[in-house]
Amino acid sequence: MRAVGLSDSRTVGLLGAVVVALLSVSQTVRLSSQDTTRGKTVYVKWCAGCHGEDGKGDGPAAAYMLPRPRDFTGAVYQIRTTANGQLPTDADLMRSIDDGLFGTAMPGWKGRLSDAERRDVLAYLKTFSAFFADTTQRPVALAFGREPGSDARVGRQFYDSIGCRKCHGDQGRGDGPSAPTLKDDAGFPIFAADLAQSWRFNGGGDVAAIYRRLRTGLDGTPMPSFSDLIDQKFLTADELWHLAQYVRSLSPTRPPELRDVIHAPAARGALPAAPDDSAWNRVEPSWFPLVGQVIHKSRWFTPAIAGVWVQALHDGRALALRITWDDRSQSPDSAWRPFTQRVLASVAGDDSTPPAAALWPDQLIVQFPTKVPEGMERPYFLMGAATQPVYQWRWTSALRTSGRAVAGLARGIERFDSLPAGSAPAAQAVYDHGQWRLVLTRALATPDTADDLQFRTGRAIPVAFFGQDGSNGEFGTRMAVSTWYFLALDQPTPPRVFVTPVVAIAVTLGLGLVLVRRAQQRGTRA
Amino acid sequence: MRALGMMAVAVAGVVGLAAAGRSSQAGGTVAGKVRFTGAKPLMAKIDMSDESVCKAKYTAPPTEETVVVNANGTLANVFVYVKAGLPADYAAPAPAEDVVLDQNGCRYHPHVLGIRVGQKLAIKNSDGLLHNIKAMGKQNRPFNVSQPTSMTTERVFTAPEVMVPLECNVHGWMHAYLGVLPHSFFAVTGTDGSFSLKGLPPGTYTIEAWHEKYGTQVATVTVTAGGAKTQDFTFTAR
Numbered sequence: 001m002r003a004v005g006l007s008d009s010r011t012v013g014l015l016g017a018v019v020v021a022l023l024s025v026s027q028t029v030r031l032s033s034q035d036t037t038r039g040k041t042v043y044v045k046w047c048a049g050c051h052g053e054d055g056k057g058d059g060p061a062a063a064y065m066l067p068r069p070r071d072f073t074g075a076v077y078q079i080r081t082t083a084n085g086q087l088p089t090d091a092d093l094m095r096s097i098d099d100g101l102f103g104t105a106m107p108g109w110k111g112r113l114s115d116a117e118r119r120d121v122l123a124y125l126k127t128f129s130a131f132f133a134d135t136t137q138r139p140v141a142l143a144f145g146r147e148p149g150s151d152a153r154v155g156r157q158f159y160d161s162i163g164c165r166k167c168h169g170d171q172g173r174g175d176g177p178s179a180p181t182l183k184d185d186a187g188f189p190i191f192a193a194d195l196a197q198s199w200r201f202n203g204g205g206d207v208a209a210i211y212r213r214l215r216t217g218l219d220g221t222p223m224p225s226f227s228d229l230i231d232q233k234f235l236t237a238d239e240l241w242h243l244a245q246y247v248r249s250l251s252p253t254r255p256p257e258l259r260d261v262i263h264a265p266a267a268r269g270a271l272p273a274a275p276d277d278s279a280w281n282r283v284e285p286s287w288f289p290l291v292g293q294v295i296h297k298s299r300w301f302t303p304a305i306a307g308v309w310v311q312a313l314h315d316g317r318a319l320a321l322r323i324t325w326d327d328r329s330q331s332p333d334s335a336w337r338p339f340t341q342r343v344l345a346s347v348a349g350d351d352s353t354p355p356a357a358a359l360w361p362d363q364l365i366v367q368f369p370t371k372v373p374e375g376m377e378r379p380y381f382l383m384g385a386a387t388q389p390v391y392q393w394r395w396t397s398a399l400r401t402s403g404r405a406v407a408g409l410a411r412g413i414e415r416f417d418s419l420p421a422g423s424a425p426a427a428q429a430v431y432d433h434g435q436w437r438l439v440l441t442r443a444l445a446t447p448d449t450a451d452d453l454q455f456r457t458g459r460a461i462p463v464a465f466f467g468q469d470g471s472n473g474e475f476g477t478r479m480a481v482s483t484w485y486f487l488a489l490d491q492p493t494p495p496r497v498f499v500t501p502v503v504a505i506a507v508t509l510g511l512g513l514v515l516v517r518r519a520q521q522r523g524t525r526a
Numbered sequence: 527m528r529a530l531g532m533m534a535v536a537v538a539g540v541v542g543l544a545a546a547g548r549s550s551q552a553g554g555t556v557a558g559k560v561r562f563t564g565a566k567p568l569m570a571k572i573d574m575s576d577e578s579v580c581k582a583k584y585t586a587p588p589t590e591e592t593v594v595v596n597a598n599g600t601l602a603n604v605f606v607y608v609k610a611g612l613p614a615d616y617a618a619p620a621p622a623e624d625v626v627l628d629q630n631g632c633r634y635h636p637h638v639l640g641i642r643v644g645q646k647l648a649i650k651n652s653d654g655l656l657h658n659i660k661a662m663g664k665q666n667r668p669f670n671v672s673q674p675t676s677m678t679t680e681r682v683f684t685a686p687e688v689m690v691p692l693e694c695n696v697h698g699w700m701h702a703y704l705g706v707l708p709h710s711f712f713a714v715t716g717t718d719g720s721f722s723l724k725g726l727p728p729g730t731y732t733i734e735a736w737h738e739k740y741g742t743q744v745a746t747v748t749v750t751a752g753g754a755k756t757q758d759f760t761f762t763a764r
Contacts, residue, residue, distance in 0.1 A: 076668055085661075085669040136684075137667070162674040163656030166696050177576050181698030185662050217670050222695030224658040224672040228679055 039124025042117045047125070050105065055128035063348035064301040065105050068188055075129035076185065078218040079203040081141040084225035087131055089139045093122050103200035103306075142215060142227075147207055147245075148238045155246025158239055162226065167192035172250045173434025175328040180339040180471075185220045189342040192222075194326050194434070195247050197306060199255035211244035256287030256307075261460065261486045264312030264319065271313055271320040275430045275437035280322050285309040290467055290480035295382055296413045297350040302343065303480035304328070304472035308364075308465050314489045319455050320441045321425075323364055323465070330431045331397055331470030332359030344473040360470030361398040363479075364438055367391070367464040368453040368487075370409070378462045381484050383410040391453045392416070393425050393440055397470070401429045405440055409451055413477050423452045444489075460486040553725035554749030558756050560715050560735055562601040564763025567593050572632075572699045579655055580632035580697075590699060591637045592739050600719020601761055603638040604737050605705045607688065607712035608723065609744065611731030618709060620645035624680070627692070627702060629657050629673075634692065634702035638738070640712040641704060643686055650678045656696050663690040666706065688736060703738055728753075735759040 044053065050069040052058040057071030070077070079096050080088040097118050100108035109118055126132040159165065159172075167182065169175035172195030184190045198205030203213055217225030229235050265283065272279040289307040292300045309324040329336045341357035369379050370391045384390035394416070395405040405427040408418035425442035444455040455461065465482045468474040569589035574581040594602040620642035628635040630652040641647055649659050651673040659679065660670040665687040671679050683690065683706040694700035705712055713721035723733070730748045740761040747757050 074664065084671065085667040087667075131667070162672060163696065166656055178696050178698065182695060183698075185668070219668055219670065222658070222660065222670070224660065224670040224695075226672050228671050229674070232677055232679075234675065234677070 034123035035120045036124045036127055038117070039120035039122070042113065042121040043124050046109070046113065047121065051125075055125060061105075066188060066302040066343065066347055067104060067184065067190060068186065069105070071186070072125050072128035074185075074220075075126075075131040076220040078220055079213075080139075080216050080219070081144075081212060082139045082216065083142055084217045084227065085219060087137050087139040089141055090122060091141075092139075093125070094118065097122060099204075101202040102204070103197075103202050106202075142212075144208070144212060144215065145237055145241075147211070147241050150245045151242045152246040152249045154239060155242035155244070155249075158235060158243045159246055162229065162235070162243075164243075167222065168195055169328075169434050171433040171435070172196055172247065173326050173328065175434030179328055180333075180336045182222050183342070184222075188346050189339055190221055191304070191328065194306070194328070195250045196326060198248060198251035200306060205248070205251065205255075207241070207244050207248045210247050211241055214240055214244060256309075258289065259286055261488050262286045262310050262312050262463065264314045264487060264489045266490055266492045267313040267315045267320075271315050271318055271441060272322075273320065273426065273439055273441050274428055275322060275324075275439045277439075279313070280311055283311040283313055283322075285311045285324070286485075288465055288482050288485060290465065290482050293382070293413075293466075293477055293479045293481045296477050298477050299350055300474065300478035300480075301349070302347050302472070303467070303474065304469035305467040305480045308467065308482075310465070312487060312489075314444065314455070314457070316444075316457075316492065318441055318443045319489065320439055321366060322437065322439045323366070324435065324437045325364070325467060326435050327362055327431075327469050328434050329362075329469065329471035331362045333471055334359065336471035340471050340473045347473075349478075355473075357473065358475070360468070360473075360475040361396045362436065362470050363394065363396045363466075363468040363474075364436070365395075365466040366393045366440065367410070367466065369462050370451060370453055372453070372456055372459050372461050378484055380412075381464055382481065383413045383416075383466075386411045386415075391451065393442075395427050395429065395438055395440065397429070397431070397436075399427065401431075403427060407442075407452065419448065419451055422446060423448050455489060457489040458491040460488055463487040552752040554728060554751060555722060555724045555754040556726060556731070556733060556747050556749060556757050557720065557722040557754065558606075558758040559719045560601045560604045560606070560721065560737075561719065561758060561760040562595050562599055562763070563760060566595045567763060569593065574632055577632055577653075577655060577697070579653060583631035588631065588633065591633070591701075594637075596717055596719050598718060600715065601737065601740075602715050602717060602719060603636075604715040604719075604721070604735050604759070604761075605638050605640060605689065605703070605712065606715065606721040606723070606733065606735045606759070607640065607705060607707060608709065608726070609688075609732040609734040611729050612709060612711075613727065613729070616709065616727070621710075624648040626650055627704075628652055629659075629694070629700070632657075632694075632697050632700060634700060636702070636714065638689075638703045638714050639705070640714060641683060641706055642710065643684060643706055643708045644682060646680050646682055647704070648678050648680050649673075651676050657694045657700070658696055660693050660695060661690050661704070662693070663687050663706075666690060688734070689738075701738075705736070733757060735761075737761055740764070 048059050050059045050061045055072035057069045062069050075087055077088045080092045098108055098110040100106045131137050165176050166178045167176040174192040174194040179192045182190050203209050214226045217223055230237055287307055287309055290305050292303045305325055311322040313320050337357055344354040368391045379388045379390045389409040389411045392410050393405050393407055404424045406418050407424035408416050410416045423446055425440040427440050429438045446452040462484045464484050467480045571587045571589050596602055624646040625641045626648045628650045651657055654676040656674045658672045662668055665685040666683045686706055686708050688705045689703040692702040711723045715721050726749045728749055728751045732744055733747050734742050734744045736742045743759050745757050747755050
């Protein structure tokens, strides 16, 4: 039986070779419209800075990036429609060039480069690997079939049974037990994707894209292919689709939109001081992306915290801010220490030798000006200046989960003078499966009116956020930063807001009637 | 279609017979030991507390296998093979039987192994818990497949390559190394540190000994028909 099976597969192989030979003829014809000489010119100008002159992924900017730029010489590509380990199709490569790779430093080039330039550069980057010249390695897109009706519940069962949680964690935030040990093929540390941020998936965040990743794997990373499990009848294609649907369900329906203003409605009842108080479910969160602090030395190019969700409530006497962010580790955590060391050793920075890993905590900073500004002028966003300090709340995971954060004045990124406890907000934090939820509460007015910001309703109050993941090697000035946004405490709506328009309408109507009457009387008299 | 397939089998058979005929014709042997000098490095203990199934398979805590020094002062897990010297037209069909790589106790068995180009590698999961098997060849296309339960996955390597690193990302300590060759003249040292390459056609060969930590050493050996040569290698601690 076995011998028959083998010779059958050989027949298919031979037939395949013939088909491939025919295909390669048509491929050659199509490729003739591409020009590797022109492609090289485009490559050297736009790509080599990261990917290197020789395509090894080692350009001058590469050392500042994690994940590193693609090394084209191995022809190993993450985002493909072809089977695990196979070369990508031209369409696969063009998609990555056109759209870029979300969540990485790779931008989309459609619109920046002409169609011809992108085709030429695609042809040129294929010359970096002999695999593309090997006619036995002809890439063929897999047939992915159609998405069945949604069943995220079945998807969750397979999430558990095929062990996704080992790396991605129980809630999918990339905090599984194997996460601290992950490396890519080149040995660089790599995060398991945070499945709650589908808008940052490098191959796209819709169900079909997730399904393709499950089928093909992300070559060059620890993410394997699950196609063999369908062949071996461990699960069906539909069940794998359901897994993709479940993964998609972990993220918001739409990518978060950046808005400038956090609205703090007036709370009905007491302010929720606990992070998991159900009152927070009724407050709309705003998303603020964070980026690496690359202005002051030591700069930090590979922050772990992608952004923060912020909610606010006030009751006329106090303000409560709830800040939620995904963080794969509850730092300090000794299990992550080797990972920390690998990150510090991998990312270039301003120090001649990378610092030794230590057990740093996580940190979250909320920043305000010391006074609500009258005009548009605000202090320097990166922690103020000696002449114009900013008022900050600093919370770290080294504090007790329930207590007080530290308030103080920052006079530039290097200097922080803490203020007495009376200026500091109460803090309650929860770490839950790869996510911090922190509530900071402070009275709107404090005795120290010189240093502490006095919150007022109905005003746009500048606010900014800074975050650190200690296990990612973030300490000191190595942090993720935002720019200034605004916090607006809604004014309680007084009754006259409803009465005044009615009165105005009545008065206008009355006056109009009087005028018309008089005009008519005048007309009669004339 | 079937006819084509049978033709292919027939062609392969003829080629195979010719090669077998040549190698059985009073082949020579190169044998020897791989010695180890210097301080034996201490191997780190592997913490398997997250995988109770694997942990239960050991009486003493398992250690990493980067350097395994035998009781007789020899080095295990050294891949010794003919790197160069075979006739340019040398060809032999790959054996029909699979090479088995077993995942048992969250370790690979064997830790170092050889395979022929075109021969099947059967990767077996005896643990019944999630492993992924990632092959990171440079001459061969890579692969990375998931095995969430007891199952066997087969893969074939198409190009000679010493070595293809294999690893499991669920268990960061799991590493294996696979030598892919177009001939059968390779061996892996075991508990006595010895190796033997038999049936070599008369000629002068470059023999290489590869170790995952200590790198490679080469020797040039001339083999006569029916002759036996001894070639030892020595790796030094560093």
